Amino acid sequence: MNKEGPNSTDIKSVKGERDYSNYFDFSSAKVVKEQSGATTYRIGGRDITINSAPSYQDEKRRGKEGVQVHYDFNIPEEMHQFGRGKHYMIRTYGCQMNEHDTETMKGMLEQMGYTATEDKNEADIILLNTCAIRENAEDKVFGELGHLKPLKTLKPSLLLGVCGCMPQEETVVNKILQKYPYVDLIFGTHNIHRLPKLIKEAYLSKEMVVEVWSKEGDIVENLPKKREGLKAWVNIMYGCDKFCTYCIVPYTRGKERSRRPEDVLTEVRELARQGFKEVTLLGQNVNAYGKDFEELNYTLGDLLDDIRKIDIPRVRFTTSHPRDFDDRLIEVLAKRGNLVEHIHLPVQSGNNEILKRMSRKYTRESYLELVSKIKKAIPEVVLTTDIIVGFPGETEEQFQDTLSLVREVGFESAFTFIYSPRAGTPAASMEDNVPEETKKMRLIQLNETVNEFSRRSNEALKGSVVEVLVEGQSKTNPEFLSGRTRTNKLVHFAGPAHLTGSFVHVRITEPQTWALKGEIVRMDETVVV
Numbered sequence: 001m002n003k004e005g006p007n008s009t010d011i012k013s014v015k016g017e018r019d020y021s022n023y024f025d026f027s028s029a030k031v032v033k034e035q036s037g038a039t040t041y042r043i044g045g046r047d048i049t050i051n052s053a054p055s056y057q058d059e060k061r062r063g064k065e066g067v068q069v070h071y072d073f074n075i076p077e078e079m080h081q082f083g084r085g086k087h088y089m090i091r092t093y094g095c096q097m098n099e100h101d102t103e104t105m106k107g108m109l110e111q112m113g114y115t116a117t118e119d120k121n122e123a124d125i126i127l128l129n130t131c132a133i134r135e136n137a138e139d140k141v142f143g144e145l146g147h148l149k150p151l152k153t154l155k156p157s158l159l160l161g162v163c164g165c166m167p168q169e170e171t172v173v174n175k176i177l178q179k180y181p182y183v184d185l186i187f188g189t190h191n192i193h194r195l196p197k198l199i200k201e202a203y204l205s206k207e208m209v210v211e212v213w214s215k216e217g218d219i220v221e222n223l224p225k226k227r228e229g230l231k232a233w234v235n236i237m238y239g240c241d242k243f244c245t246y247c248i249v250p251y252t253r254g255k256e257r258s259r260r261p262e263d264v265l266t267e268v269r270e271l272a273r274q275g276f277k278e279v280t281l282l283g284q285n286v287n288a289y290g291k292d293f294e295e296l297n298y299t300l301g302d303l304l305d306d307i308r309k310i311d312i313p314r315v316r317f318t319t320s321h322p323r324d325f326d327d328r329l330i331e332v333l334a335k336r337g338n339l340v341e342h343i344h345l346p347v348q349s350g351n352n353e354i355l356k357r358m359s360r361k362y363t364r365e366s367y368l369e370l371v372s373k374i375k376k377a378i379p380e381v382v383l384t385t386d387i388i389v390g391f392p393g394e395t396e397e398q399f400q401d402t403l404s405l406v407r408e409v410g411f412e413s414a415f416t417f418i419y420s421p422r423a424g425t426p427a428a429s430m431e432d433n434v435p436e437e438t439k440k441m442r443l444i445q446l447n448e449t450v451n452e453f454s455r456r457s458n459e460a461l462k463g464s465v466v467e468v469l470v471e472g473q474s475k476t477n478p479e480f481l482s483g484r485t486r487t488n489k490l491v492h493f494a495g496p497a498h499l500t501g502s503f504v505h506v507r508i509t510e511p512q513t514w515a516l517k518g519e520i521v522r523m524d525e526t527v528v529v
């Protein structure tokens, strides 16, 4: 565990980069006590205990030490009843990884006796599980902290915590310390398993407790999880070593480290036993799965080949990096079965110069070659992607390369974003010289192109019969049910609510741009995959 004090960061300001060295310089703050590596300061009348502070420099480091896998997690005896009669609420921002971390925190809180609530006035503990990927995601969290201030003033016993990716940033923790002193607990992505102990520390001390680890990361197994619904997420690996120049994730989530195959397979088997209909294997760069095993030659393709034999109807994985997408994986995906025909393959740009400056480590040509191999092996595959427009220096011509790549691949949907700099990333020191108006125009043009392909591919499905996993009543019309195809397309159709959780066959009658309408032709008791 990192027990470095708040002045331990020693990043030197490099050209164009923000100087982080002052962020934890509380030399003028009063030290109240120093104990077991933690320092308690008094800042603006609030006592703040810093067990360990985020360190941009440590987060960037990739050393040679092996990954430790811990199997000894347990909730301390004295915390088993700590939440009895109390309620918790967790607000989750960002990606599936955060959603899954929230499931873990819910699992721990419920083992401590807490009950979930959606009413913040009823909550005794509120945690904001945050996302650092874009500035507006962070602004939402600061806005929410502002909204919670009156509640905290009215109910001082409320424990207010900020966790997830944002606390891994020095700037964020410094801002909370200075501007939101009523926050009680700050912790990051590496020490979620410490939640019971941190809650105890914050409650008993009445101080703000800050514990953010900036280590490369270990793996903690056997954490409780509260899963709901038909679909489950399963982490297969953590962290990222790709360091794309615009991305904060390698700093907030540590190095690439894979869970042992036997641990993943045991978890998936247990989910199948519990009746889950779909699992999504999660990781920031799932295609790098297994590359960190020293004594084992076992990749994502091997893992999927083993999961294919487990009786769970659908298996997905996200997110892929084209660089690590290998032939073995394509060969296994082509066996189909419960491995669905949908691949999310972020491309980010269709221009080689931009890809180079993004440090994506592939070219337009190699990406297209990969797509062609995938399509050859799985002709009915649906490809979706992520694209950034307005990366520093992106010319109109370079943007047109992205549009032409979108047309060439025929992506059926895409998460499209306007570039915004993240402090601490290399791209933040590049000149952000594409005018805002141009970025917006490019985004509109890109979305129109993607929508055109989405509509076209949906229209091609008219009259065909697709297998749909029924997820529940439609949000807009209770007489309709909604569900997803194997290729992750949204389908609406009339049907009784009791079909939720089953597989039905639906004939597509009315294709739209983002969804399909149809009618049930067959209800399956069991699914043949």
Ligand code: SF4
Binding pocket: 240, 241, 242, 243, 244, 247, 248, 249, 250, 284, 285, 321
């Ligand atoms: S591979 Fe994904 S998570 Fe990793 S640095 Fe690149 S964009 Fe970020």
